[in-house]
Amino acid sequence: MLSHERKTHLLSLLDEQGSVVAKDVSRELGLSEDTIRRDLRELARDGRLKRVHGGAVPIAPANAPFPGRVGIATPEKVEIGKRAAAMIEPGHVVFLDGGTTAIQLARHLPRHLDATVITHSPNIAMELLNHQGLEVEIVGGRLLRHSIVTSGAATIAWLGRYRPDICFIGATGLHPDQGITTGESEEAEVKRAVIEKSGSAVILASSEKFGAVSSFEVARWTNIDGLVVAEEASRKAAELFGHLGCEILSTNQTGSRR
Amino acid sequence: MLSHERKTHLLSLLDEQGSVVAKDVSRELGLSEDTIRRDLRELARDGRLKRVHGGAVPIAPANAPFPGRVGIATPEKVEIGKRAAAMIEPGHVVFLDGGTTAIQLARHLPRHLDATVITHSPNIAMELLNHQGLEVEIVGGRLLRHSIVTSGAATIAWLGRYRPDICFIGATGLHPDQGITTGESEEAEVKRAVIEKSGSAVILASSEKFGAVSSFEVARWTNIDGLVVAEEASRKAAELFGHLGCEILSTNQTGSRR
């Protein structure tokens, strides 16, 4: 492994997780801590990160050139994002919802994947600029500040043009009886519309949403084809949602739908 | 195997994997490491990749985490952005083009301005998240990577919904006889459409564009109401464009149109 690769890895870890622990990385990469520390020292000297006891943190903590741009990337969300990204195959037309988990998905798409991504989040769109192979379509409309997605009648109308192969949708509530819910009415409408148009619908769900119910219905379980969860949460997900007819996809499994 | 083939192979490996390890390639191709190293050295000399200990990495690490893309903010562009931002009044419905100068405009909008901004650039939209008072509308469509704006038939069609009071448009060529031009056909179409729909049209123009002509026409001078230039460039602008019927707005002046 090249020194440059390690440094890139360290920086992206920092970006994804907000901090880096030298010991963990050394174990992960199978290298001595000394080597990692040396890398960290050099990166710190170049002003790419800030060295702290035990590891490193971003140079300007919580500084946001863009406000609330990425949000907190918990390891669980990263894991879900990776897993979901792996489901997308060349040639697919994919709808990507907004939200921090979807960002992780975008970030972990293969760099040269040849596919089309439709999104109503400028955030996601910016994230995908790096991916040369992708065609990116933005669904316009009024921008919701809080969630960084467009919504409203115009957005819904515009969505009518698309028939994605698969859509990845975030939600704030997943309940066996109450279905999939979210906390914002306008957002819920968009999600509903997308799911209706898509060949298959996959929910990105971190475990804190399990069993929760928010105010606005996004979908019933019968309309959902897949649920991407972190491996650690897969048992709980199976218990709660296993009998509802949607496939539960956690990171240890392979294969995709459709 | 020809040297040229190897080099192509190396570059495509780099493209696919983000890095190349000399040893691995030499083993893969059954050649000595020396040969691979020589190739890498030559490619590095030609600026096709960056040589590092152990192998090579892409010349420009596409690994620009997130905002990275804001572009270079020259003092002149900042000045133009400030000046143009000052033209926007409460209640206005404004269309903002993409581009680095427009970013500066967005950045210098009063933080609590109560207005509506329509834009086809996710970049601009993200920048405006900070501004609580603004309503932001995104115009959807296919995303052009290079300029970070949407374009295409869908974008044009969508624009039909709006009648902005004023639009701020960037361009790469401003010529007394040849009018306003830009270098990308699709972008030009969008700019034309916006100008047609807008109450007044203002061009954001840094001085290096003066006298230049690009390939695609955006507008004739008769359709342009204002030209925002930096103070230092205002004399030159007046000479070149003063007689063409559009107001030249430099930073020492006040007042806005309409």
Add this chain to the structure above:
DNA sequence: CTTGACTCTGCACGTTTTTGCACGTTACTG
């Protein structure tokens, strides 16, 4: 067909860079 100029490739050899370990020091933790 032969010859000579030229290029490409692999090897040898000395140099530089990287890496892991040892050891003394510094910073957290309870």
Add this chain to the structure above:
DNA sequence: CAGTAACGTGCAAAAACGTGCAGAGTCAAG
């Protein structure tokens, strides 16, 4: 304030490097 973990530095082995050189192959002129 003591114990532990992390740290930085010096050092030696290993890996990668660049250079010079010789043999093999190519091509065109003779």
